[in-house]
Amino acid sequence: xxxxxxxxxxxxxxxxxxxxxxxxxxxxxxxxxxxxxxxxxxxxxxxxxxxxxxxxxxxxxxxxxxxxxxxxxxxxxxxxxxxxxxxxxxxxxxxxxxxxxxxxxxxxxxxxxxxxxxxxxxxxxxxxxxxxxxxxxxxxxxxxxxxxxxxxxxxxxxxxxxxxxxxxxxxxxxxxxxxxxxxxxxxxxxxxxxxxxxxxxxxxxxxxxxxxxxxxxxxxxxxxxxxxxxxxxxxxxxxxxxxxxxxxxxxxxxxxxxxxxxxxxxxxxxxxxxxxxxxxxxxxxxxxxxxxxxxxxxxxxxxxxxxxxxxxxxxx
Ligand code: NCD
Numbered sequence: 001x002x003x004x005x006x007x008x009x010x011x012x013x014x015x016x017x018x019x020x021x022x023x024x025x026x027x028x029x030x031x032x033x034x035x036x037x038x039x040x041x042x043x044x045x046x047x048x049x050x051x052x053x054x055x056x057x058x059x060x061x062x063x064x065x066x067x068x069x070x071x072x073x074x075x076x077x078x079x080x081x082x083x084x085x086x087x088x089x090x091x092x093x094x095x096x097x098x099x100x101x102x103x104x105x106x107x108x109x110x111x112x113x114x115x116x117x118x119x120x121x122x123x124x125x126x127x128x129x130x131x132x133x134x135x136x137x138x139x140x141x142x143x144x145x146x147x148x149x150x151x152x153x154x155x156x157x158x159x160x161x162x163x164x165x166x167x168x169x170x171x172x173x174x175x176x177x178x179x180x181x182x183x184x185x186x187x188x189x190x191x192x193x194x195x196x197x198x199x200x201x202x203x204x205x206x207x208x209x210x211x212x213x214x215x216x217x218x219x220x221x222x223x224x225x226x227x228x229x230x231x232x233x234x235x236x237x238x239x240x241x242x243x244x245x246x247x248x249x250x251x252x253x254x255x256x257x258x259x260x261x262x263x264x265x266x267x268x269x270x271x272x273x274x275x276x277x278x279x280x281x282x283x284x285x286x287x288x289x290x291x292x293x294x295x296x297x298x299x300x301x302x303x304x305x306x307x308x309x310x311x312x313x314x315x316x
Pocket of ligand 1 (some may be wrong): 066067138144147177178230231271272273
C-alpha cells in the first residue's frame with residue numbers, strides 16, 4: 001500500500017504555494033500518495049505515525065470551516081501536534097506583521113504552517129522567509145492548491161483519468177482562487193476547460209491561459225464531463241458585477257430544468273460553501289450526479305498527502 005509513499009524522491013518542495021508551478025508529474029505524485037492515505041481512512045485505526053513529533057500550525061487569517069477542519073484532521077491523522085490560530089486570536093489584530101507572527105511560530109518550532117490569508121502572495125511571502133514548510137490554504141483571489149488537488153483527485157477517482165475530459169467551471173471566475181488553481185491543474189493533466197459566467201466575472205484575458213470562455217451555459221452543458229460551480233465571492237467584490245441574484249440564477253444557475261442538458265454521467269462539483277438555490281438547485285446538490293461530499297472526504301486524504309510530502313522536506 002505504501003509503495004507511492006516510499007518514492008519520496010519525486011517530491012522536492014518544502015512548500016505548496018500554488019498549482020501553477022507544479023508539473024503534471026508532481027500533481028500525479030500527490031494524487032497517488034492521496035490514494036494511499038485514503039485507504040488509511042477506511043481502517044479501524046485511522047492514524048499513521050508519519051508526522052509524529054512534528055508541529056503543524058493552522059494559521060487562518062480569513063474565515064474558514066471546512067478547509068481548516070480538513071487540515072486539522074489531516075494533521076491529527078498523521079500524528080502531528082496541531083495548533084489553530086485565527087485572525088481574531090492572533091497578534092495581527094495588535095498590529096504585528098505577518099512575518100513577525102510567523103517568525104514567532106517558527107521560534108516555537110512549528111514545522112509546517114498552513115496559511116489562509118486574504119492577500120494574494122501571502123503564502124509565497126512566508127515560504128521564502130521561513131525554514132518551516134508553508135502550505136497555502138487560499139490566498140486572496142490567487143490560488144487554493146489543495147482545493148484543486150482534491151478536485152482533480154475526485155475527478156480521477158470517478159472518471160479513471162483526467163486527460164481528454166471537458167470540465168466546465170461556472171460562476172465567479174474573476175475572484176476565485178479555486179478556479180485559478182483548477183485551471184492550472186486541469187490543463188496540465190490534459191483536460192479541456194470552459195469557463196462560463198457573466199462577462200464581468202469571466203474576462204476574456206483568461207483565454208490566454210488556454211481555456212475557452214462562454215456566456216451561454218445552455219450551449220456548453222451538453223458536452224460537459226464535469227461541471228464545477230463556484231460561489232459568488234461577495235466578500236471580494238468591491239462593487240456589483242451583475243444586476244442581481246435572480247438574474248444570475250436565470251442566466252447561470254444550475255437549475256433542475258438546466259440539469260436535463262447534462263450527460264447522465266456528468267459529475268457535479270462545488271468547493272463549498274454552497275448557496276443553495278443560487279449557483280445550484282438544492283436537490284441537485286444532494287442528487288446522484290453530485291460528488292460534493294466525495295470532494296470533502298477526498299480533501300482529507302489529499303491534505304494528508306501534502307502535509308506528509310512537504311513536512312518531509314521542510315527543516316531537514
Ligand atoms: C473556497 C475558498 O475559500 O476559496 N472554499 C473552500 O475552500 N472551502 C471557495 C469559496 O469560498 O467559495
